Amino acid sequence: MYLTSRELALLADVFKLLADRALPEDVLRLEVGRRMLDLLRADFFGSYVWDDTQGIFTNRVAINMSADNLGNYERYFQYRDPLTPLLQHQRAAVRVTDVMAHDELAQTELFNDFLRRDGLHWGMNLFVWDGDTNIGDLRIWRGAHGENFSDHDLAMLELIRPAFTAALARSRGAAGIATLPDGVAVEFTDGDPIARLTRREREVVTLAAEGLLDKEIAQRLGISYTTVRTHLDRSFQKLGVSNRSRLARLLQLPRR
Template identity: 35%
Template sequence: MYLSNDQVAALSECYRVLASADDLHELRHLLAPALARALRAQSLVSRDFDADSRRYAISFAHNLDEAHAQRYEAHFQFCDPITPVLQPLRCGGFAHALPRAQLVRTEFYNDFLRPYEMHRGLNLYACDGDTFVGDMLAFRSERQPEFEDGELAILRMLEPSFTAALLRLRKVRTAPLAAVVDDAALLGVLARQSLTPREAEVALLVFRGCADKEIARSLQLQPTTVRYYLNNAADKLGARGRARLAHRVSQLAAAPVAAGVRTH
């Protein structure tokens, strides 16, 4: 595999970012331009996946209109013919999912990919066992050549480090803040957001990283009841899905901490 000097430098930067990033936003923000250079891609998108709602969320878009990227969340993820085929492969291009003659006849291509010059794609998926934890999708315009084996090899080299970085940063995302936030104080903050006591308790446990089964056991609720309170809390906080609910609660928790309210 031949790499130009610029690609070698970009790949080196990718590894540096993967090893040194302190949070998920920094990881994606710094990795995207370096990876775009290494792959000679025009744009990139990164997604999260909420296992409970079975929905994807766009977490970062590089050189792509963010409003258009958000349309994937609202509609196009439900007619995406590429992700279900490529995700088990961990790395792959559009051509590995379905023939181009078939792709260009789909709603996904004509209404989502083509309007923003995302004619050619190469996807990297991070999985912890069978659990999807994030991805990075690279795109080229019709004027650019197809992605080839060299670019696919770059993604395959990066996949272990990319997966490890996502898992590392997910584990530490709320740990420092959670260690200094008092439960009673945060429940009060959530109550002021119009959450009921039970909704606030569920949101608090989501923030602390508890799974539905753990929440059900802790609060002595049925799993379906947990989902009911979780969805209510998410709606009231304007957060769709577990990941965004946890992030929104962390934002609310950070304000009192920043003001010096800590009881531990």
């Protein structure tokens, strides 16, 4: 497989990102998607996580797509989607046209009332599997002004699949024990509000609720200041709080 110097540099950046153990799952998917749009010269990106219990896609992140339109997909189109189930069961990167001819897709409600609304025309997807569990995906699209994805494009997306799978599996974070660097362990049960956070997010918000500044948290956990801010922003959003005082009250931890 021949790669240009541009492609090599962009792929190196993707693999560097995938090696970052501090990124939460949704940030990881978003940042990989942003880089793949650049690498593949594509226009649109979306990503979900499959909830096997409910039988729905959740935890959306997206680039250059309408939030209203994606909301329509989540409320209506995903239940009437003839395309995505065909793509989801592929264990490697796949073009949309590899599972459904474009002329056939263009006759569907999904294309005319969802995909075309944002300008999506040519698609390529990667559904990530950890054993028998679908743990995330990358949905990459070009507009009608572009060309269908080539075999070379497909090979580059497939190239990142093993590392992306490992990174997603690592970053999922389950409820349990979060252990801070100084050896202090904090237990979270399913009934706790922060049980919905990743392990690293729990570590960051616990230290923030105790009164540590962002720079102090970064030093304590051995991560960057920017990463601390990313974890806090995502945690505040998930918990429905807007500042450290409300976070401390939610966790019922004394502030310094």
